[in-house]
Amino acid sequence: MTVNISYDSAGSITYPTTDEDGNATTGVYSPGDIAWVLASTALVWIMIPGVGFFYSGLLRRKNALSMIHLSMLALAVVSFQWWFWGYSLAFSEDASVFIGDMKHFALRGVLDAPSVGSSRIPAIVFCVYQLMFAAITPILAVGAIAERGRLGPMLLFIFIWTTIVYDPIACWTWNPNGWVFNLGGLDFAGGTPVHISSGTAGFAISLYLGKRRGYGTERLAYKPHNTTYVVLGTVFLWFGWFGFNGGSALSANLRAAQACIVTNLCASVSGLTWMLWDWRLERKWSAVGFCSGAIAGLVAITPASGFVGSSSSVLFGVVAGTLCNFATQLKFLVGVDDCLDIFASHAIGGVIGNLMTGLFAEKAIAFYDGLTVIDGGWLDHNYRQLGIQLADSVTGLAWSFVVTTIICWAMHLTPWTRLRATEDSEILGIDDAEMGEFAYDYVGLEAELLPREQRHDGTVGGNREPRHHAHAAGVAEGEAVGSQGNSVAEK
Template sequence: MLNITEDAAGNIVYFDKDLNKTFVYNEGDISWILASTALVWIMIPGLGYFYSGLLRRKNALSMIYLSIATLGVVSFQWFFWGYSLSFSDSAGPFIGNLKNFGLMNVLEEPSVGSSRIPSVVYCVYQLMFAAITPMLAAGAFAERARLGPALVWVFVWATLVYDPIACWTWNPRGWSFKLGVYDFAGGTPVHIASGTAALAISIYLGKRAGYGTERLSYKPQNTSYVVLGTVLLWFGWFGFNGGSALSANLRAAQACIVTNLAASVGGITWLLWDWRLERKWSAVGFCSGAIAGLVAITPGSGFVGAPASLAFGVAAGTLCNFATQLKYIFGYDDCLDIFAAHAVGGLVGNVLTGFFAQKSVAGYDGATDIPGGWLDHNWIQLGYQLANSTAGFGYSFVMTTAILWAMHFIPGLRLRIDEKSEILGMDDAEMGEFAYDYVGLEMDTPPVFGKTSIEHGHAIPSLNRAGSTTPAAAGDWNDASVQTGYPLRQMRY
């Protein structure tokens, strides 16, 4: 029997016998957090579509699959021990314990995040953050990692990397929380942690086959997917940042305002930087800048005013754009620029939050009282922000590298696929399924090209070694598939 009642206004009333204290949960607050949970959920497959659109056709489905599979793995991990390791109310300064193992006693008690909502609501909301973070990093597996071991990595990484960083940043017992770091919705636990993990993955996996040649000088295979993914991410980010107020109040509304502004300005800024080089108006450029703006505003969304969010957008759109060149300087193959967008964007956001955080904005919820940032003459705040950022960078990179190399020496868990499978494509080699409608052709049957298809009524051209559209012999099939970017044994209508 739950120890709850309902008052005349329709609020849920919980009486804690141990504390001899009454807690009131407004149903409007609960409704907003549950709606925000759904908004963040849709970001996860949205991220899969965003990544898929940027890759080659032969790897398009693998990222969409990995997004929903990651959600499944982390949902179990969160139930099993993830929530307890992050948000148990008896946690240590770095990580929690197993007090809430299997979601024991996670229901009507007030959450550690806010006494305005019960722990079960806070748990499911935070689950979505825990699920999207390893998926952000898993984009670095694109085109060259085995999908089975990748899901093992997701479970282990969520446990050893995400949970501790979430604990020290958001749990009231965490060292960063006690220090006074401002991180409203995940600058360090989500973006710096995932972006740095992507860097570690890129270094560990090495370069893709054909790196530095024309084979990898390809355009995104589906720009519509990039735009669709951006739309879903931008849409969900209102729950990502607005929901982090953990109540339906003015602070949540302010977080939504600055989120939209930073994304808009970030997209325009990146677009203009790209236009100066090619004199083209790039949809991918705008989408990349919007994502960078969203990343940067995440830690400050509940602390800064609308004018400050313009600075977040400009800084993220500029610095993340130029950070995409780091992979060429340092020689790592981060094909989706996750480090540039998320690690650099998260750092930009943390630093600017130290400058622009305001006591008055944080107080929009009627409860939060902070000293503010540099605008409120709290000069030490920037040091706190840098300390938390540095800790997130270092911990995520070292632990991710350790996990990858531990799996490397465990039979069956090595992540790197062989070159033949890489050329074939992740969708065919690892899944046997494809993102689009393909005609299956057997390897031992030389395909017939340049003839009218009886069934479909049109010709199916191919490329031979010389790059012409003359019929390809059986021995030319591998080269043709590499040049066109289509999977071996498959040809698109």
């Protein structure tokens, strides 16, 4: 594919274009803007395994590797989907108010032309940056299969879900033709497309799958198996969020710097707030509590990061750290086994961020990039903005929940694609049952504690019965063989 660009004496990329009157003129891409967006792409990439480590650390060790593996599988599947038709469905220039067309199928024509996101960067740069948003969203959602879901069918689920849930929401939020965009919705970096959609989808998946075996008993009253993984995942996520929010300015400018400032501040305040709420119950300074709060703060500030000041971000942190903490109790009220609190952290956090953006958005801060003109939120006496933010949030939540549920049940009725693992797989552990691999070499260690006649040859005693090599791990986790399942999806 040929490109119609050149370089000026300063090294900037120039391209021919026309002004509003149809006169020929020259556009310029700054290498600094391109470099910042590409660097932000790499920052968001590291968030994807960060989600895997965060989720892995919260689970039992016999299911630890599957979450890390699934995060990388999601990246691979969505990378193909984005090339195939995802980018075109979300960001084609001829999109409807709801979804795009196939103009850029297989990335045709996606190269040197100005992107739909910003005329300051070419389409190919915008495309790869937005790919990372599309890739991280489903892994946030499909963490809901933890300890009871099959990996193979999840690959198909991720492809379908990204196509008919994420792509339409991204289109109506960020594409200049989208209905939320034209209504005046403010979503700087993905409150609805990323967090509300994934958090709600996680809830729908958990509802479909049903409860894990032993739900409501001491068997599942375990602490995270590896708090270090939880901290490491938070480090990757917090680090990458500077590209997630700062990069959404799509230019190296003051607005990007402001987004980075409020992102870090909100996460800090929210982490401290959550930890203090947990301290009141156990008088312990919980690392998991701090990390959970930091993630909630990062989620809440995401839609607002390019619109609010640092003082407002402190309030975002306090509110997110408080409400998301208490929202973790919702799963008990409705009886849904959302074992990773995806709905509380991402759906509730995203709604908090959207609504507070309607209150605290400032037109002066949006104009830090020299281009963006908005009416602001309640601080600027634009009182209708809160209603727009509410409509966006409710629509995204409803679309994600309904369509995700349809996908789950359509796969349930399709041979070989059910998402729920068998009871034996759940007892054995998803790592061994689905992958035949482990996060740790603990199986061999526990085998050494067995009687001599049970070692080496995979038999039990002198009866030559086959023995699962992770059965000892299942027993060590407090599993009892033979309990009944409790979901329609298991039958």
